[in-house]
Amino acid sequence: MFSNADEVLKYLKDNEVKSVDVRFCDLPGVMQHFTVPVESFDADVFANGLAFDGSSIRGFQAIHESDMQLLPDVTTARLDPFRAEKTLNINFFIHDPLTGEAYSRDPRNVAKKAEAYLKGTGIADTCYFGPEAEFYVFDDVRFTSGSQESYYHIDAEAAFWNTGRAEEGGNRGYKPRVKGGYFPVAPNDHYADLRATMSRALIDSGLIVERQHHEVGSAGQAEINYRFNTLLSAADDLMLFKYIIKNVAWNAGKTATFMPKPVFGDNGSGMHCHQSLWKDGAP
Structure with missing residues:
Protein backbone atom coordinates (compact mmCIF):
# COMPACT_ATOMS: atom_id res chain seq x y z
CA MET A 1 0.00 0.00 0.00
CA PHE A 2 2.88 2.38 0.85
CA SER A 3 6.60 2.43 0.06
CA ASN A 4 7.88 5.49 1.94
CA ALA A 5 7.13 7.96 4.72
CA ASP A 6 5.95 10.73 2.41
CA GLU A 7 3.23 8.49 0.97
CA VAL A 8 1.97 7.66 4.46
CA LEU A 9 1.90 11.28 5.62
CA LYS A 10 0.12 12.37 2.43
CA TYR A 11 -2.46 9.60 2.86
CA LEU A 12 -3.13 10.61 6.46
CA LYS A 13 -3.82 14.19 5.37
CA ASP A 14 -5.74 13.51 2.16
CA ASN A 15 -8.02 10.88 3.68
CA GLU A 16 -8.78 12.60 7.00
CA VAL A 17 -7.33 9.79 9.09
CA LYS A 18 -7.68 10.66 12.78
CA SER A 19 -5.22 8.30 14.46
CA VAL A 20 -2.30 5.97 13.84
CA ASP A 21 -2.25 2.70 15.77
CA VAL A 22 1.33 1.75 16.61
CA ARG A 23 1.71 -2.05 16.67
CA PHE A 24 4.54 -4.38 17.60
CA CYS A 25 4.87 -8.01 18.64
CA ASP A 26 5.99 -9.23 22.08
CA LEU A 27 8.29 -12.22 22.62
CA PRO A 28 5.47 -14.81 23.04
CA GLY A 29 3.96 -13.60 19.75
CA VAL A 30 1.07 -11.37 20.88
CA MET A 31 0.50 -8.01 19.18
CA GLN A 32 0.69 -4.91 21.39
CA HIS A 33 -0.38 -1.38 20.52
CA PHE A 34 -0.83 2.24 21.47
CA THR A 35 -2.51 5.01 19.50
CA VAL A 36 -1.10 8.35 18.34
CA PRO A 37 -3.40 11.21 17.20
CA VAL A 38 -2.60 12.12 13.61
CA GLU A 39 -1.62 15.63 14.73
CA SER A 40 1.35 14.11 16.60
CA PHE A 41 2.37 11.68 13.87
CA ASP A 42 4.83 13.49 11.60
CA ALA A 43 8.11 13.04 9.73
CA ASP A 44 10.02 12.93 13.03
CA VAL A 45 8.43 9.55 13.81
CA PHE A 46 10.09 8.06 10.73
CA ALA A 47 13.45 9.64 11.54
CA ASN A 48 13.65 9.14 15.30
CA GLY A 49 10.90 6.66 16.11
CA LEU A 50 8.65 6.44 19.16
CA ALA A 51 9.64 5.42 22.68
CA PHE A 52 7.98 2.85 24.94
CA ASP A 53 8.62 1.05 28.23
CA GLY A 54 10.21 -2.29 27.38
CA SER A 55 10.11 -3.49 31.00
CA SER A 56 6.31 -3.71 30.86
CA ILE A 57 6.31 -6.05 27.85
CA ARG A 58 6.71 -9.79 28.44
CA GLY A 59 10.17 -11.11 27.64
CA PHE A 60 11.77 -7.73 26.92
CA GLN A 61 13.77 -5.45 29.24
CA ALA A 62 14.57 -5.07 32.94
CA ILE A 63 13.21 -1.93 34.59
CA HIS A 64 16.61 -0.20 34.77
CA GLU A 65 17.04 -0.50 30.97
CA SER A 66 13.44 -0.12 29.91
CA ASP A 67 13.65 2.54 27.20
CA MET A 68 13.05 1.12 23.73
CA GLN A 69 12.56 2.63 20.28
CA LEU A 70 9.93 1.82 17.65
CA LEU A 71 10.49 2.51 13.95
CA PRO A 72 7.62 2.19 11.43
CA ASP A 73 7.45 -0.37 8.64
CA VAL A 74 5.39 1.61 6.12
CA THR A 75 4.71 -1.45 3.95
CA THR A 76 2.39 -2.81 6.67
CA ALA A 77 0.07 0.21 6.94
CA ARG A 78 -3.63 -0.65 6.67
CA LEU A 79 -6.86 0.99 7.76
CA ASP A 80 -8.37 -0.61 10.84
CA PRO A 81 -11.82 -2.02 9.96
CA PHE A 82 -13.07 -1.98 13.55
CA ARG A 83 -12.17 1.36 15.13
CA ALA A 84 -14.95 3.95 15.35
CA GLU A 85 -12.45 6.68 14.51
CA LYS A 86 -10.64 6.38 11.16
CA THR A 87 -7.36 4.74 12.15
CA LEU A 88 -4.31 3.57 10.20
CA ASN A 89 -2.54 0.56 11.72
CA ILE A 90 1.24 0.31 11.19
CA ASN A 91 3.57 -2.46 12.38
CA PHE A 92 6.85 -1.24 13.87
CA PHE A 93 10.33 -2.68 14.31
CA ILE A 94 11.92 -2.45 17.78
CA HIS A 95 15.40 -0.95 18.21
CA ASP A 96 17.80 -0.11 21.02
CA PRO A 97 17.60 3.70 21.35
CA LEU A 98 21.25 4.00 22.46
CA THR A 99 22.97 1.89 19.81
CA GLY A 100 20.32 2.02 17.09
CA GLU A 101 20.64 -1.74 16.65
CA ALA A 102 17.67 -3.95 15.82
CA TYR A 103 16.35 -5.49 19.06
CA SER A 104 17.23 -9.19 19.24
CA ARG A 105 13.95 -10.17 20.95
CA ASP A 106 11.66 -8.44 18.48
CA PRO A 107 9.97 -11.28 16.53
CA ARG A 108 9.73 -9.07 13.43
CA ASN A 109 13.47 -8.38 13.56
CA VAL A 110 14.16 -12.10 14.03
CA ALA A 111 12.13 -12.90 10.91
CA LYS A 112 13.88 -10.16 8.93
CA LYS A 113 17.32 -11.43 9.99
CA ALA A 114 16.34 -15.03 9.16
CA GLU A 115 15.44 -14.00 5.61
CA ALA A 116 18.76 -12.18 5.25
CA TYR A 117 20.65 -15.19 6.62
CA LEU A 118 18.95 -17.52 4.14
CA LYS A 119 20.08 -15.34 1.24
CA GLY A 120 23.59 -15.27 2.67
CA THR A 121 23.84 -19.07 2.69
CA GLY A 122 23.21 -19.26 -1.04
CA ILE A 123 20.74 -22.12 -0.48
CA ALA A 124 17.79 -19.96 -1.52
CA ASP A 125 16.88 -16.31 -1.90
CA THR A 126 13.19 -16.54 -0.94
CA CYS A 127 11.22 -18.57 1.59
Missing part, protein backbone atom coordinates in the same frame (compact mmCIF):
# COMPACT_ATOMS: atom_id res chain seq x y z
CA TYR A 128 7.44 -18.82 1.46
CA PHE A 129 5.22 -19.75 4.40
CA GLY A 130 1.52 -20.58 4.30
CA PRO A 131 0.04 -21.09 7.79
CA GLU A 132 -3.45 -22.55 8.23
CA ALA A 133 -4.68 -21.48 11.66
CA GLU A 134 -7.81 -23.31 12.85
CA PHE A 135 -10.06 -21.82 15.52
CA TYR A 136 -13.25 -22.41 17.51
CA VAL A 137 -16.20 -20.04 17.86
CA PHE A 138 -17.97 -20.02 21.25
CA ASP A 139 -21.09 -18.27 22.53
CA ASP A 140 -20.14 -18.35 26.20
CA VAL A 141 -16.72 -18.46 27.87
CA ARG A 142 -16.37 -18.34 31.65
CA PHE A 143 -13.47 -19.21 33.94
CA THR A 144 -12.18 -18.45 37.41
CA SER A 145 -9.49 -19.53 39.82
CA GLY A 146 -10.14 -18.42 43.35
CA SER A 147 -9.71 -19.44 46.97
CA GLN A 148 -13.03 -21.29 46.98
CA GLU A 149 -13.47 -22.53 43.40
CA SER A 150 -11.70 -23.15 40.13
CA TYR A 151 -13.37 -23.94 36.83
CA TYR A 152 -13.85 -23.12 33.18
CA HIS A 153 -17.03 -23.31 31.14
CA ILE A 154 -17.49 -22.97 27.39
CA ASP A 155 -20.59 -23.29 25.25
CA ALA A 156 -21.63 -23.01 21.62
CA GLU A 157 -25.06 -23.24 20.04
CA ALA A 158 -23.90 -25.93 17.60
CA ALA A 159 -21.96 -28.02 20.14
CA PHE A 160 -22.62 -31.75 20.26
CA TRP A 161 -23.46 -31.57 23.98
CA ASN A 162 -26.45 -29.31 23.29
CA THR A 163 -28.62 -31.79 21.39
CA GLY A 164 -30.81 -32.31 24.46
CA ARG A 165 -31.14 -28.79 25.85
CA ALA A 166 -34.30 -26.71 25.69
CA GLU A 167 -33.87 -23.74 23.35
CA GLU A 168 -36.00 -20.71 22.61
CA GLY A 169 -38.22 -21.64 19.68
CA GLY A 170 -37.36 -25.30 20.15
CA ASN A 171 -34.21 -27.33 19.68
CA ARG A 172 -34.19 -28.41 16.05
CA GLY A 173 -31.39 -30.87 16.59
CA TYR A 174 -28.88 -29.83 13.96
CA LYS A 175 -25.63 -30.13 15.90
CA PRO A 176 -22.52 -31.73 14.36
CA ARG A 177 -21.55 -34.89 16.26
CA VAL A 178 -18.16 -35.28 17.93
CA LYS A 179 -15.49 -35.06 15.21
CA GLY A 180 -18.29 -34.74 12.65
CA GLY A 181 -17.99 -31.09 11.66
CA TYR A 182 -15.96 -31.41 8.47
CA PHE A 183 -17.73 -29.81 5.46
CA PRO A 184 -21.45 -30.23 6.41
CA VAL A 185 -23.89 -27.91 4.65
CA ALA A 186 -26.52 -25.86 6.49
CA PRO A 187 -28.39 -26.31 8.75
CA ASN A 188 -25.65 -28.45 10.33
CA ASP A 189 -23.17 -25.69 9.52
CA HIS A 190 -24.32 -22.82 11.74
CA TYR A 191 -21.40 -20.55 10.95
CA ALA A 192 -21.17 -20.20 7.16
CA ASP A 193 -22.36 -16.58 7.21
CA LEU A 194 -20.03 -15.65 10.07
CA ARG A 195 -17.06 -17.16 8.24
CA ALA A 196 -18.13 -15.30 5.08
CA THR A 197 -18.11 -12.03 7.03
CA MET A 198 -14.66 -12.88 8.37
CA SER A 199 -13.42 -13.74 4.88
CA ARG A 200 -14.71 -10.49 3.43
CA ALA A 201 -13.00 -8.49 6.19
CA LEU A 202 -9.75 -10.33 5.48
CA ILE A 203 -10.03 -9.61 1.76
CA ASP A 204 -10.79 -5.95 2.41
CA SER A 205 -7.62 -5.80 4.53
CA GLY A 206 -5.47 -7.13 1.70
CA LEU A 207 -5.28 -10.89 2.27
CA ILE A 208 -6.08 -13.25 -0.61
CA VAL A 209 -8.63 -15.70 0.82
CA GLU A 210 -8.73 -19.04 -1.00
CA ARG A 211 -11.42 -20.96 0.91
CA GLN A 212 -13.32 -21.18 4.20
CA HIS A 213 -15.12 -24.11 5.80
CA HIS A 214 -16.31 -25.78 8.99
CA GLU A 215 -13.57 -27.93 10.49
CA VAL A 216 -13.81 -31.42 12.01
CA GLY A 217 -14.62 -30.27 15.54
CA SER A 218 -18.14 -29.60 16.73
CA ALA A 219 -18.84 -26.30 18.57
CA GLY A 220 -18.02 -24.14 15.56
CA GLN A 221 -14.48 -25.16 14.67
CA ALA A 222 -13.44 -23.31 11.51
CA GLU A 223 -10.65 -22.80 9.03
CA ILE A 224 -10.09 -19.93 6.60
CA ASN A 225 -7.18 -20.32 4.18
CA TYR A 226 -5.38 -17.38 2.62
CA ARG A 227 -2.42 -17.01 0.25
CA PHE A 228 1.15 -17.75 1.36
CA ASN A 229 3.79 -15.04 1.66
CA THR A 230 7.47 -14.49 2.45
CA LEU A 231 8.48 -15.06 6.09
CA LEU A 232 8.13 -11.60 7.64
CA SER A 233 5.07 -10.75 5.57
CA ALA A 234 3.49 -14.14 6.36
CA ALA A 235 4.01 -13.50 10.08
CA ASP A 236 2.41 -10.06 9.75
CA ASP A 237 -0.45 -11.63 7.78
CA LEU A 238 -1.06 -14.15 10.57
CA MET A 239 -1.21 -11.41 13.20
CA LEU A 240 -3.67 -9.50 10.99
CA PHE A 241 -5.67 -12.70 10.45
CA LYS A 242 -6.06 -13.36 14.17
CA TYR A 243 -6.97 -9.73 14.85
CA ILE A 244 -9.73 -9.77 12.24
CA ILE A 245 -11.12 -13.19 13.20
CA LYS A 246 -11.36 -12.29 16.89
CA ASN A 247 -12.94 -8.90 16.27
CA VAL A 248 -15.51 -10.09 13.73
CA ALA A 249 -16.52 -12.78 16.23
CA TRP A 250 -16.64 -10.19 19.03
CA ASN A 251 -18.90 -7.92 16.99
CA ALA A 252 -21.19 -10.89 16.38
CA GLY A 253 -21.47 -11.55 20.12
CA LYS A 254 -19.17 -14.57 20.01
CA THR A 255 -15.63 -15.51 21.03
CA ALA A 256 -13.05 -16.92 18.61
CA THR A 257 -10.14 -18.81 20.14
CA PHE A 258 -6.98 -20.26 18.62
CA MET A 259 -6.33 -22.41 21.72
CA PRO A 260 -4.92 -25.81 20.68
CA LYS A 261 -7.40 -27.98 22.61
CA PRO A 262 -10.37 -26.13 24.12
CA VAL A 263 -12.84 -29.07 23.91
CA PHE A 264 -12.04 -32.40 25.58
CA GLY A 265 -12.68 -35.39 23.33
CA ASP A 266 -13.10 -33.38 20.13
CA ASN A 267 -10.56 -32.23 17.57
CA GLY A 268 -7.95 -29.71 18.58
CA SER A 269 -7.04 -26.67 16.52
CA GLY A 270 -3.76 -26.95 14.66
CA MET A 271 -1.77 -24.65 12.42
CA HIS A 272 -0.32 -26.51 9.47
CA CYS A 273 2.41 -24.44 7.89
CA HIS A 274 3.39 -25.01 4.26
CA GLN A 275 6.98 -24.03 3.51
CA SER A 276 9.03 -23.75 0.35
CA LEU A 277 12.47 -22.41 -0.60
CA TRP A 278 13.07 -20.67 -3.92
CA LYS A 279 16.15 -19.48 -5.77
CA ASP A 280 16.20 -17.37 -8.92
CA GLY A 281 12.45 -17.82 -9.26
CA ALA A 282 12.53 -21.63 -9.08
CA PRO A 283 11.70 -23.97 -6.15
Whole structure:
Protein backbone atom coordinates (compact mmCIF):
# COMPACT_ATOMS: atom_id res chain seq x y z
CA MET A 1 0.00 0.00 0.00
CA PHE A 2 2.88 2.38 0.85
CA SER A 3 6.60 2.43 0.06
CA ASN A 4 7.88 5.49 1.94
CA ALA A 5 7.13 7.96 4.72
CA ASP A 6 5.95 10.73 2.41
CA GLU A 7 3.23 8.49 0.97
CA VAL A 8 1.97 7.66 4.46
CA LEU A 9 1.90 11.28 5.62
CA LYS A 10 0.12 12.37 2.43
CA TYR A 11 -2.46 9.60 2.86
CA LEU A 12 -3.13 10.61 6.46
CA LYS A 13 -3.82 14.19 5.37
CA ASP A 14 -5.74 13.51 2.16
CA ASN A 15 -8.02 10.88 3.68
CA GLU A 16 -8.78 12.60 7.00
CA VAL A 17 -7.33 9.79 9.09
CA LYS A 18 -7.68 10.66 12.78
CA SER A 19 -5.22 8.30 14.46
CA VAL A 20 -2.30 5.97 13.84
CA ASP A 21 -2.25 2.70 15.77
CA VAL A 22 1.33 1.75 16.61
CA ARG A 23 1.71 -2.05 16.67
CA PHE A 24 4.54 -4.38 17.60
CA CYS A 25 4.87 -8.01 18.64
CA ASP A 26 5.99 -9.23 22.08
CA LEU A 27 8.29 -12.22 22.62
CA PRO A 28 5.47 -14.81 23.04
CA GLY A 29 3.96 -13.60 19.75
CA VAL A 30 1.07 -11.37 20.88
CA MET A 31 0.50 -8.01 19.18
CA GLN A 32 0.69 -4.91 21.39
CA HIS A 33 -0.38 -1.38 20.52
CA PHE A 34 -0.83 2.24 21.47
CA THR A 35 -2.51 5.01 19.50
CA VAL A 36 -1.10 8.35 18.34
CA PRO A 37 -3.40 11.21 17.20
CA VAL A 38 -2.60 12.12 13.61
CA GLU A 39 -1.62 15.63 14.73
CA SER A 40 1.35 14.11 16.60
CA PHE A 41 2.37 11.68 13.87
CA ASP A 42 4.83 13.49 11.60
CA ALA A 43 8.11 13.04 9.73
CA ASP A 44 10.02 12.93 13.03
CA VAL A 45 8.43 9.55 13.81
CA PHE A 46 10.09 8.06 10.73
CA ALA A 47 13.45 9.64 11.54
CA ASN A 48 13.65 9.14 15.30
CA GLY A 49 10.90 6.66 16.11
CA LEU A 50 8.65 6.44 19.16
CA ALA A 51 9.64 5.42 22.68
CA PHE A 52 7.98 2.85 24.94
CA ASP A 53 8.62 1.05 28.23
CA GLY A 54 10.21 -2.29 27.38
CA SER A 55 10.11 -3.49 31.00
CA SER A 56 6.31 -3.71 30.86
CA ILE A 57 6.31 -6.05 27.85
CA ARG A 58 6.71 -9.79 28.44
CA GLY A 59 10.17 -11.11 27.64
CA PHE A 60 11.77 -7.73 26.92
CA GLN A 61 13.77 -5.45 29.24
CA ALA A 62 14.57 -5.07 32.94
CA ILE A 63 13.21 -1.93 34.59
CA HIS A 64 16.61 -0.20 34.77
CA GLU A 65 17.04 -0.50 30.97
CA SER A 66 13.44 -0.12 29.91
CA ASP A 67 13.65 2.54 27.20
CA MET A 68 13.05 1.12 23.73
CA GLN A 69 12.56 2.63 20.28
CA LEU A 70 9.93 1.82 17.65
CA LEU A 71 10.49 2.51 13.95
CA PRO A 72 7.62 2.19 11.43
CA ASP A 73 7.45 -0.37 8.64
CA VAL A 74 5.39 1.61 6.12
CA THR A 75 4.71 -1.45 3.95
CA THR A 76 2.39 -2.81 6.67
CA ALA A 77 0.07 0.21 6.94
CA ARG A 78 -3.63 -0.65 6.67
CA LEU A 79 -6.86 0.99 7.76
CA ASP A 80 -8.37 -0.61 10.84
CA PRO A 81 -11.82 -2.02 9.96
CA PHE A 82 -13.07 -1.98 13.55
CA ARG A 83 -12.17 1.36 15.13
CA ALA A 84 -14.95 3.95 15.35
CA GLU A 85 -12.45 6.68 14.51
CA LYS A 86 -10.64 6.38 11.16
CA THR A 87 -7.36 4.74 12.15
CA LEU A 88 -4.31 3.57 10.20
CA ASN A 89 -2.54 0.56 11.72
CA ILE A 90 1.24 0.31 11.19
CA ASN A 91 3.57 -2.46 12.38
CA PHE A 92 6.85 -1.24 13.87
CA PHE A 93 10.33 -2.68 14.31
CA ILE A 94 11.92 -2.45 17.78
CA HIS A 95 15.40 -0.95 18.21
CA ASP A 96 17.80 -0.11 21.02
CA PRO A 97 17.60 3.70 21.35
CA LEU A 98 21.25 4.00 22.46
CA THR A 99 22.97 1.89 19.81
CA GLY A 100 20.32 2.02 17.09
CA GLU A 101 20.64 -1.74 16.65
CA ALA A 102 17.67 -3.95 15.82
CA TYR A 103 16.35 -5.49 19.06
CA SER A 104 17.23 -9.19 19.24
CA ARG A 105 13.95 -10.17 20.95
CA ASP A 106 11.66 -8.44 18.48
CA PRO A 107 9.97 -11.28 16.53
CA ARG A 108 9.73 -9.07 13.43
CA ASN A 109 13.47 -8.38 13.56
CA VAL A 110 14.16 -12.10 14.03
CA ALA A 111 12.13 -12.90 10.91
CA LYS A 112 13.88 -10.16 8.93
CA LYS A 113 17.32 -11.43 9.99
CA ALA A 114 16.34 -15.03 9.16
CA GLU A 115 15.44 -14.00 5.61
CA ALA A 116 18.76 -12.18 5.25
CA TYR A 117 20.65 -15.19 6.62
CA LEU A 118 18.95 -17.52 4.14
CA LYS A 119 20.08 -15.34 1.24
CA GLY A 120 23.59 -15.27 2.67
CA THR A 121 23.84 -19.07 2.69
CA GLY A 122 23.21 -19.26 -1.04
CA ILE A 123 20.74 -22.12 -0.48
CA ALA A 124 17.79 -19.96 -1.52
CA ASP A 125 16.88 -16.31 -1.90
CA THR A 126 13.19 -16.54 -0.94
CA CYS A 127 11.22 -18.57 1.59
CA TYR A 128 7.44 -18.82 1.46
CA PHE A 129 5.22 -19.75 4.40
CA GLY A 130 1.52 -20.58 4.30
CA PRO A 131 0.04 -21.09 7.79
CA GLU A 132 -3.45 -22.55 8.23
CA ALA A 133 -4.68 -21.48 11.66
CA GLU A 134 -7.81 -23.31 12.85
CA PHE A 135 -10.06 -21.82 15.52
CA TYR A 136 -13.25 -22.41 17.51
CA VAL A 137 -16.20 -20.04 17.86
CA PHE A 138 -17.97 -20.02 21.25
CA ASP A 139 -21.09 -18.27 22.53
CA ASP A 140 -20.14 -18.35 26.20
CA VAL A 141 -16.72 -18.46 27.87
CA ARG A 142 -16.37 -18.34 31.65
CA PHE A 143 -13.47 -19.21 33.94
CA THR A 144 -12.18 -18.45 37.41
CA SER A 145 -9.49 -19.53 39.82
CA GLY A 146 -10.14 -18.42 43.35
CA SER A 147 -9.71 -19.44 46.97
CA GLN A 148 -13.03 -21.29 46.98
CA GLU A 149 -13.47 -22.53 43.40
CA SER A 150 -11.70 -23.15 40.13
CA TYR A 151 -13.37 -23.94 36.83
CA TYR A 152 -13.85 -23.12 33.18
CA HIS A 153 -17.03 -23.31 31.14
CA ILE A 154 -17.49 -22.97 27.39
CA ASP A 155 -20.59 -23.29 25.25
CA ALA A 156 -21.63 -23.01 21.62
CA GLU A 157 -25.06 -23.24 20.04
CA ALA A 158 -23.90 -25.93 17.60
CA ALA A 159 -21.96 -28.02 20.14
CA PHE A 160 -22.62 -31.75 20.26
CA TRP A 161 -23.46 -31.57 23.98
CA ASN A 162 -26.45 -29.31 23.29
CA THR A 163 -28.62 -31.79 21.39
CA GLY A 164 -30.81 -32.31 24.46
CA ARG A 165 -31.14 -28.79 25.85
CA ALA A 166 -34.30 -26.71 25.69
CA GLU A 167 -33.87 -23.74 23.35
CA GLU A 168 -36.00 -20.71 22.61
CA GLY A 169 -38.22 -21.64 19.68
CA GLY A 170 -37.36 -25.30 20.15
CA ASN A 171 -34.21 -27.33 19.68
CA ARG A 172 -34.19 -28.41 16.05
CA GLY A 173 -31.39 -30.87 16.59
CA TYR A 174 -28.88 -29.83 13.96
CA LYS A 175 -25.63 -30.13 15.90
CA PRO A 176 -22.52 -31.73 14.36
CA ARG A 177 -21.55 -34.89 16.26
CA VAL A 178 -18.16 -35.28 17.93
CA LYS A 179 -15.49 -35.06 15.21
CA GLY A 180 -18.29 -34.74 12.65
CA GLY A 181 -17.99 -31.09 11.66
CA TYR A 182 -15.96 -31.41 8.47
CA PHE A 183 -17.73 -29.81 5.46
CA PRO A 184 -21.45 -30.23 6.41
CA VAL A 185 -23.89 -27.91 4.65
CA ALA A 186 -26.52 -25.86 6.49
CA PRO A 187 -28.39 -26.31 8.75
CA ASN A 188 -25.65 -28.45 10.33
CA ASP A 189 -23.17 -25.69 9.52
CA HIS A 190 -24.32 -22.82 11.74
CA TYR A 191 -21.40 -20.55 10.95
CA ALA A 192 -21.17 -20.20 7.16
CA ASP A 193 -22.36 -16.58 7.21
CA LEU A 194 -20.03 -15.65 10.07
CA ARG A 195 -17.06 -17.16 8.24
CA ALA A 196 -18.13 -15.30 5.08
CA THR A 197 -18.11 -12.03 7.03
CA MET A 198 -14.66 -12.88 8.37
CA SER A 199 -13.42 -13.74 4.88
CA ARG A 200 -14.71 -10.49 3.43
CA ALA A 201 -13.00 -8.49 6.19
CA LEU A 202 -9.75 -10.33 5.48
CA ILE A 203 -10.03 -9.61 1.76
CA ASP A 204 -10.79 -5.95 2.41
CA SER A 205 -7.62 -5.80 4.53
CA GLY A 206 -5.47 -7.13 1.70
CA LEU A 207 -5.28 -10.89 2.27
CA ILE A 208 -6.08 -13.25 -0.61
CA VAL A 209 -8.63 -15.70 0.82
CA GLU A 210 -8.73 -19.04 -1.00
CA ARG A 211 -11.42 -20.96 0.91
CA GLN A 212 -13.32 -21.18 4.20
CA HIS A 213 -15.12 -24.11 5.80
CA HIS A 214 -16.31 -25.78 8.99
CA GLU A 215 -13.57 -27.93 10.49
CA VAL A 216 -13.81 -31.42 12.01
CA GLY A 217 -14.62 -30.27 15.54
CA SER A 218 -18.14 -29.60 16.73
CA ALA A 219 -18.84 -26.30 18.57
CA GLY A 220 -18.02 -24.14 15.56
CA GLN A 221 -14.48 -25.16 14.67
CA ALA A 222 -13.44 -23.31 11.51
CA GLU A 223 -10.65 -22.80 9.03
CA ILE A 224 -10.09 -19.93 6.60
CA ASN A 225 -7.18 -20.32 4.18
CA TYR A 226 -5.38 -17.38 2.62
CA ARG A 227 -2.42 -17.01 0.25
CA PHE A 228 1.15 -17.75 1.36
CA ASN A 229 3.79 -15.04 1.66
CA THR A 230 7.47 -14.49 2.45
CA LEU A 231 8.48 -15.06 6.09
CA LEU A 232 8.13 -11.60 7.64
CA SER A 233 5.07 -10.75 5.57
CA ALA A 234 3.49 -14.14 6.36
CA ALA A 235 4.01 -13.50 10.08
CA ASP A 236 2.41 -10.06 9.75
CA ASP A 237 -0.45 -11.63 7.78
CA LEU A 238 -1.06 -14.15 10.57
CA MET A 239 -1.21 -11.41 13.20
CA LEU A 240 -3.67 -9.50 10.99
CA PHE A 241 -5.67 -12.70 10.45
CA LYS A 242 -6.06 -13.36 14.17
CA TYR A 243 -6.97 -9.73 14.85
CA ILE A 244 -9.73 -9.77 12.24
CA ILE A 245 -11.12 -13.19 13.20
CA LYS A 246 -11.36 -12.29 16.89
CA ASN A 247 -12.94 -8.90 16.27
CA VAL A 248 -15.51 -10.09 13.73
CA ALA A 249 -16.52 -12.78 16.23
CA TRP A 250 -16.64 -10.19 19.03
CA ASN A 251 -18.90 -7.92 16.99
CA ALA A 252 -21.19 -10.89 16.38
CA GLY A 253 -21.47 -11.55 20.12
CA LYS A 254 -19.17 -14.57 20.01
CA THR A 255 -15.63 -15.51 21.03
CA ALA A 256 -13.05 -16.92 18.61
CA THR A 257 -10.14 -18.81 20.14
CA PHE A 258 -6.98 -20.26 18.62
CA MET A 259 -6.33 -22.41 21.72
CA PRO A 260 -4.92 -25.81 20.68
CA LYS A 261 -7.40 -27.98 22.61
CA PRO A 262 -10.37 -26.13 24.12
CA VAL A 263 -12.84 -29.07 23.91
CA PHE A 264 -12.04 -32.40 25.58
CA GLY A 265 -12.68 -35.39 23.33
CA ASP A 266 -13.10 -33.38 20.13
CA ASN A 267 -10.56 -32.23 17.57
CA GLY A 268 -7.95 -29.71 18.58
CA SER A 269 -7.04 -26.67 16.52
CA GLY A 270 -3.76 -26.95 14.66
CA MET A 271 -1.77 -24.65 12.42
CA HIS A 272 -0.32 -26.51 9.47
CA CYS A 273 2.41 -24.44 7.89
CA HIS A 274 3.39 -25.01 4.26
CA GLN A 275 6.98 -24.03 3.51
CA SER A 276 9.03 -23.75 0.35
CA LEU A 277 12.47 -22.41 -0.60
CA TRP A 278 13.07 -20.67 -3.92
CA LYS A 279 16.15 -19.48 -5.77
CA ASP A 280 16.20 -17.37 -8.92
CA GLY A 281 12.45 -17.82 -9.26
CA ALA A 282 12.53 -21.63 -9.08
CA PRO A 283 11.70 -23.97 -6.15
